[in-house]
Amino acid sequence: MIHEPMAAALGIGIDVEAPEGNMIVDIGGGTTEIAVIALGGIVCNKSLRIAGDDFTDDIQEYMRHQHNIKIGERTAEEIKIKVGAALPDIEDPPIDFIVRGPHQMTSLPMEIPVSYQEIAHCLDKSISKIEAAILSAMEQTPPELYKDIYNKGIWLTGGGALLRGLDRRLEAKHSIPVHVAEDPLHAVARGTGISLKNVDKFSFLLR
Numbered sequence: 001m002i003h004e005p006m007a008a009a010l011g012i013g014i015d016v017e018a019p020e021g022n023m024i025v026d027i028g029g030g031t032t033e034i035a036v037i038a039l040g041g042i043v044c045n046k047s048l049r050i051a052g053d054d055f056t057d058d059i060q061e062y063m064r065h066q067h068n069i070k071i072g073e074r075t076a077e078e079i080k081i082k083v084g085a086a087l088p089d090i091e092d093p094p095i096d097f098i099v100r101g102p103h104q105m106t107s108l109p110m111e112i113p114v115s116y117q118e119i120a121h122c123l124d125k126s127i128s129k130i131e132a133a134i135l136s137a138m139e140q141t142p143p144e145l146y147k148d149i150y151n152k153g154i155w156l157t158g159g160g161a162l163l164r165g166l167d168r169r170l171e172a173k174h175s176i177p178v179h180v181a182e183d184p185l186h187a188v189a190r191g192t193g194i195s196l197k198n199v200d201k202f203s204f205l206l207r
Ligand SMILES: Nc1ncnc2c1ncn2[C@@H]1O[C@H](COP(=O)(O)OP(=O)(O)OP(=O)(O)O)[C@@H](O)[C@H]1O
Pocket: 027, 028, 029, 030, 031, 032, 051, 052, 053, 077, 080, 081, 084, 157, 158, 159, 160, 161, 162, 163, 164, 184, 185
């Protein structure tokens, strides 16, 4: 066993044994893990039960509330991927996504174009909770490691890292650079593979 954020850090290519602080924010389906890593250990770890699946729930709820349309989880997930956003102004805006489904009351078929701005608005609350958790992790980070993170920035991994504009939103909120890991969906798997292939080197990471 290896902690998910540690595996993610290895998978991104971070030197986890260095005497420097690194912050990893892994936004998965069910949980967001925020970890500060230094000297091969997790210095500070926060686990939050708000992540990608909550974004999907938010979208389902929003469509029901705002547009009177019933959509399933799969459609909400598709909306999240096609027009999901964390900011109401992004550089390469996606075109509106056309949602089809029955009206809640009349059951008549409806077609509604959904913009990324709407989704940014509807995800705002959940994203704010992630921001608050990052802030609180920062506050618990020892000053020397805080300084490293401040200089190098935060690494985002997990599927949630793919949400448009999330990096820019967190950057603005925390005044710290935010990087999205290359291929964030597979960082944990890659890191686990690296640790298993180098068991001698990383045995201290395995439980
Ligand atoms: N392009 C995308 N934009 C936004 N969210 C996405 C995108 N692609 C995938 N996701 C979301 O990422 C989440 C899955 O991410 P990941 O595979 O990192 O989670 P997990 O490791 O399975 O979950 P957990 O860490 O909570 O156990 C899902 O909620 C999925 O909808």
